[in-house]
Structures are given as C-alpha cells and as structure tokens.
Amino acid sequence: MKILLVHNYYQNPGGEDVVFRAESDLLGSAGHDIEQYTVANADIGDSTKVGLAARTIWNAGAARKLAARVGAGSFEVVHFHNTFPLLSPAVYGAVRGAGAAVVQTLHNYRLMCANALFFRDGHVCEACLGHLPLDAVRYRCYRGSVGASATVAALQVTHRVLGTYDRQVDAFIALTDFARGKFIEGGLPAERLHVKPNFLDPDPGPGEGGGGYALFVGRLTPEKGIRTVLQAWRTLGHDLPLRILGHGPLADEVEAAAQHTPGVTYLGQRPRDEVLALAARAEALIFPSEWYEGFPMTIVEAFAVGLPVIASRVGAMQHLITPGHTGEHFTPGDPADLIRAVQRFLGRDRAALRANARSEFMRQYSRDENLRLLLYIYGQARERYAATT
Numbered sequence: 001m002k003i004l005l006v007h008n009y010y011q012n013p014g015g016e017d018v019v020f021r022a023e024s025d026l027l028g029s030a031g032h033d034i035e036q037y038t039v040a041n042a043d044i045g046d047s048t049k050v051g052l053a054a055r056t057i058w059n060a061g062a063a064r065k066l067a068a069r070v071g072a073g074s075f076e077v078v079h080f081h082n083t084f085p086l087l088s089p090a091v092y093g094a095v096r097g098a099g100a101a102v103v104q105t106l107h108n109y110r111l112m113c114a115n116a117l118f119f120r121d122g123h124v125c126e127a128c129l130g131h132l133p134l135d136a137v138r139y140r141c142y143r144g145s146v147g148a149s150a151t152v153a154a155l156q157v158t159h160r161v162l163g164t165y166d167r168q169v170d171a172f173i174a175l176t177d178f179a180r181g182k183f184i185e186g187g188l189p190a191e192r193l194h195v196k197p198n199f200l201d202p203d204p205g206p207g208e209g210g211g212g213y214a215l216f217v218g219r220l221t222p223e224k225g226i227r228t229v230l231q232a233w234r235t236l237g238h239d240l241p242l243r244i245l246g247h248g249p250l251a252d253e254v255e256a257a258a259q260h261t262p263g264v265t266y267l268g269q270r271p272r273d274e275v276l277a278l279a280a281r282a283e284a285l286i287f288p289s290e291w292y293e294g295f296p297m298t299i300v301e302a303f304a305v306g307l308p309v310i311a312s313r314v315g316a317m318q319h320l321i322t323p324g325h326t327g328e329h330f331t332p333g334d335p336a337d338l339i340r341a342v343q344r345f346l347g348r349d350r351a352a353l354r355a356n357a358r359s360e361f362m363r364q365y366s367r368d369e370n371l372r373l374l375l376y377i378y379g380q381a382r383e384r385y386a387a388t389t
Helices: 017-028 049-057 058-075 090-097 134-138 146-162 164-168 177-185 226-234 251-260 272-281 297-304 334-348 350-364 367-388
Strands: 002-009 034-042 079-084 101-106 171-174 193-195 212-219 240-247 265-267 282-285 309-312 327-330
Touching: 002 058, 002 226, 017 034, 017 079, 017 164, 017 297, 017 367, 034 058, 058 079, 058 090, 079 090, 079 367, 090 164, 101 367, 134 146, 146 164, 164 177, 171 177, 171 367, 177 193, 193 367, 212 272, 226 240, 226 251, 226 334, 240 272, 251 265, 282 297, 282 334, 297 309, 297 350, 309 334, 327 334
Parallel strands: 002 034, 002 079, 079 101, 101 171, 171 193, 212 240, 212 282, 240 265, 282 309, 309 327
Antiparallel strands: none
C-alpha cells in the first residue's frame, strides 16, 4: 500500500513520537510505500492566541495542504497520530475528498477530556465524558487557562455537532480494551474502534534477572505515583532494594528521599539502552500510576525482557497485568497495599513469572503481530471508505 503518516509533534518529546517513528519504520521494512507529513508546536512562533485558537478548531490551510499532498501522491491510506493543535480535525474530510481512507490513532483522551488524561486535582476525573465540557473551562483543565481550556472545549463540541469523527474517520485505533470502552462511552462508533497495542522493535531478548532490585522508570510527577512508592519503600527497602530512573518536577523530592531511605537509589535520567539493561537484571518493575495511562511503553519493554510488573489497579493496567501470572496489582495511591503486593510477589515462583511476561510480549507486542493488526485495520478503513464514497 501507499500510506501517508501524519503527526503533530508536541514541544516536549513523548511516547506518541516514538510510536509514530516505530510504525513508519515497521511499514517501510515490510515493503510498503511510506511517506510522512509532520508539523511541530515549535512552529507556532508569533501566532496570536485568537489565531491559534481558531486554527486549533478548524485549520483550512492545513486541510488544503494535506489534500494537495494526498492527491499528488495517490495515497490509499492516511494514518494520523496527532492533529492537535496545528492540523485540526478539518484535515479528515480534506483527505477523504482527495481519495484516501482515514485512520486515527487515539494516543490519549483529548477528544473527551481537555487535558487528555481524565485526571484533575490528584484524582481520576470523568466529568466531561459524554457531557458538554463545561467543567473543563470551569477548572481550567488545559494548561491552567480559561481561554486555552475554552478552545479545547470548543474543538470538542464543534466536531461533535458536525459529526466529524462519525463521518470522516474510517477507522480508529485504541491502544487498549479499556481505552476503547472509554471512547465508546464518549460517543465514538464502536464498529470502527479497533484495539492495537504499541510494540517494541528490535526485540531486546529475555533478560536473566538476578539483580536483586526492583525498578521504577518514568516521569517524576504526582500522577505517576512516585510518592506512593517512596512511602512504601520506607518499609520495603530492606527486603527489595529499589532503583529509580527518570526526571521531572519531583526529582529533588525523590533525590532527598533516596538519601534517607535504606535500599532506595535515584539514578536520574538514563539512556534507553541502559534502562533496558537494568530492566533485564531487575526482579520487578514498579508501575504505580494513579491515572488512566494510554499504553505505557515501559510495560512493553519490561515484558520484552521477561520482567514482571507490580502495577496499580487502575485503567488499562487492570487488563495488561495478570496477578500471579505476569505480576501483581495494588490499590492506586495506597502504600500499604503496595507493600502487600510486593510481599506476595516475593513469595511467588519468579522464574515462572518471568517466563510468562516474556510469552505475553511475544504473543501481543512483537513486531510481526503489530504489523498484522495494522494492515488489518488499514484494510477495514479502505473497505469503509469505498462503501461511503
């Protein structure tokens, strides 16, 4: 197939960027004709707030450019990863009009939540799910700004009223069954919502474990649950040492806690190959997030090296990790329950857990399985496009 991959890069690099590049490489290596169309938030420049807000809701210029690119290139599928804020949903209809089926990966919950996280004031929030996003403006959910939050709310309402997502997108990709359920609650068509998880390529191969430590890898922010981990390790430090990798607003707090908590070591931000090497020798990954994660690559990488995961029982983690098989669950934000989960884990057959985690990676998150799913979804999108044009 001839496929155009489209992405709006944020100012700060993130997991969506990694997946965009990985899928491009995957499709190209399988012999498909791949091209990319990208914009970046760094290009916003001197745009006025009013002008940027208008383009966020409906960017006619971006729509024309993409339509011209599709028409000139005779693409069969245009796969969008992120259109916010510089492209806008106006591009969907333009692309279909130029002759290509439209696929949209839903990396986050922006279509239904202004901050894209379903998280506010330290807890999960679904106030706008299936409702007018008035609370998003009231609580300044996007960047702490009434104006910016109103822009995102207007974006959501405008395209619900226009039926943009229902009429102009041929296939949606949700990263997990949990996310798919939320998007259905939010009004997206269930028959066009496909589940395709992220993947890891190249495969790093199974690790051997035996390092005698647990690992936390992630951004050091409150919603990632690092404070819960630090409290739990005041008790657990003598039983299972912990190494913390990452950076973020709570870095100073983590560093101070590590200096006074036995068994806790803060390693800061490390290169990905070093993270994988540490994961290959670790006993367990601690994943304590307190919000609805999209699809954490950290978990995919853990399973790839055969590393069991001790995760909070919230959102997709309820389904990605099977207690007693690939890891353990605990109540999010509850240090005492995390302690109990780690103690259960230490009493398990850890070699069996490692084997199970590796098998889960091979079954669901490998290169070949991801390519199969992606091509199936493209085929479904093309069939829907043909039937509706």
